[in-house]
Every structure is written in structure tokens, then in C-alpha cells.
Amino acid sequence: MRKPEPESVPVSIPLVVLDVREDGAVAVTIDGKQLAPEPFAPPWRRSSFGQIIDRATNDRTTAVRVEVREADGTSFTDIIAPRRRRATQPKPEAENPAPLPVFLTVEGDGFVPGEDVAVAAITGHTDAAGTGAARALIDAAQLSADTSGGVVEVLLLGRVSGTVVVQRVAP
Template sequence: MRRVEPESVPVSIPLVVLDVREDGTVAVTVDGSPLHPDPFAPPWRRSSFGQIIDRATDDRTTPARVEVREADGTTFTDIIAAQRRRAPQPPPESEEPTSRPVFHAVEGDGFVPGEDVAVAVVTGHTDASGTGTARALIDPARLAPDAAGGVVEVVLFGRISGLTIFRRLP
């Protein structure tokens, strides 16, 4: 009697292609289909890489092959591995009453009326290299007030005007 072997199925992972344009915007396709930013959001930019990968891989639950095609013709390829998702741990039960969040208003003048203003919380500082390049590694644990003095800096950045305002929260 002849033994029947199951047919092998080729492994396939999505191909995410990022075409970086001269102006810094990025056109994205996933397996040839365009991937657009959310409606009314600004165009994808090089700094949107994390958001693009999260969207293309369903928050990194599936692996993907990523190809970045720079405007100067260079190409970079990498494989983004899927991450295991752990079930969220329930918060420890506390006998203290829950406190309401405290909101702080951050304001600045000089923006173009109606322009999109980005809001960012400063997580640290870095220096530019001798070539003018700056690099920042973000530690999620540092997204809270600075342990040294409880100081939180907020940046307002006008996407049209380029106006940048720094404010410290009390």
C-alpha cells in the first residue's frame, strides 16, 4: 500500500512596501494594495513607521516582510516578527477610592487659524551628532513625570506654521 503524503503549503507573509518620497512623505502598500492613513490624518511620513507597521501587522500579531525604498534609490528589507500577546493582568484591587484624572491646559499663540497642531510629551532629551542627526530611544517607563522633580514638558507644534512652543506642567 502506498503512503499518501500531505501536500506542503508554502509559507506566506505580507509584504509591506514603503516608498519614501523626496519630501519625506511615504506611500505604503501591503501586498500591492495601498495602505492610507486615517481619514483627516496627515500623510504618512518617515516618522510614521511604527504606526504603519502596527496597522499592517494587526498590532504586530502577524509577521511581515518590510521593504523601504528610499528616494535616492537605496532599499532596505527586514522581517518584522509577530509578538505574543499576553492576557492583560487585572489591576490589583484597592480599598482606596478611585481618584479622577487631573487635566492640565497647555496653550500657545501664533498658530495659523485652523492648522493641525501636534501635541507631544517630552520623554527625554538627546544631542545631535556631528552630522546633524539625532536619535531617541523611547522607554515606555519614562512616559510619566520625571522622577527627579516631577517636571513634565509638553510641545505644541504647528504642522503648517512650524511654530514650536514648549510648556512645563506644574
């Protein structure tokens, strides 16, 4: 008598679809449900691919199938596998608590009210106020000081106006 074979269970992984428009904007769905950027974040762009995949895979803990549909009609599909998990070693407790971050302010004028303003060495984005002024708070711990006495250059770039503000700050 033959042994009964177990039923095969179909494997199902989420489908992430990225519809890229001619202007570079991207509409994202996961299994047919829209995936929007974080609140107050700029709309998804082609350059947001890494962020989209991180969100869709829960920071690369689950596998997903990705389908990218370009504006010219071409498309490609790939499977993004989860990262391998490493065994974590318990960290020794520090005797001194971690230092609090020090924030630096960089400001400039000449931006279009409400425009997206890039902050470089691209640490984030900010929006121009209704007056056309922009402001960025930068965690000095994220910046590496150059060799000229610990001074760092910070750049604000208006994505619409093209306004560029460069300031040197000392962390």
C-alpha cells in the same frame, strides 16, 4: 509500498510596501491595497514606521514581509515576526476604581491656520484653528513632574511657522 506524502501548502504572509518620497512622505500598501493613517492624523512620514508596522501586523500579532522603497531607488526587505504571547495572570480586582484623568490645557498664538502643531514631550499633535491659535489637551497622568514642585513644561511647535510656545503647568 510507499506511504503517500502530504501536499505541501505554500506559506503566504502579507506584503507591506512603503514607498518613501524625497520629502519624507510615505505611501503604504498592504498586498496592493492602500493603508491610510487614522482619520485626522497627519500623513505617513518616515518617522511613522512603528505605527505603520503596528497597524499592518494587528499590533504585532501576525507576521508581515516589509519592503521599503527609497526615493533614490534603493530598497530593502525584512520580515517582521509577531511578538511572543505571554501567559496572562488574572489581575486582582482593585477595591477602589481607577482615578479619572486630569486634563491640562496649553494654548498659544502665532501659528499658521491649519498647520500641524507638535505637542511635546511628544504626546500627540493638534491642528491650528482658522485664527492661527492652537490648543492641546494633555492627560496629566502621562507626564512625570520634575523635582521643582510638581511643575511640568509643555511645548507647542508649529511645523510650518516654526512658532514655539512653552508653558509650565502643574498637574
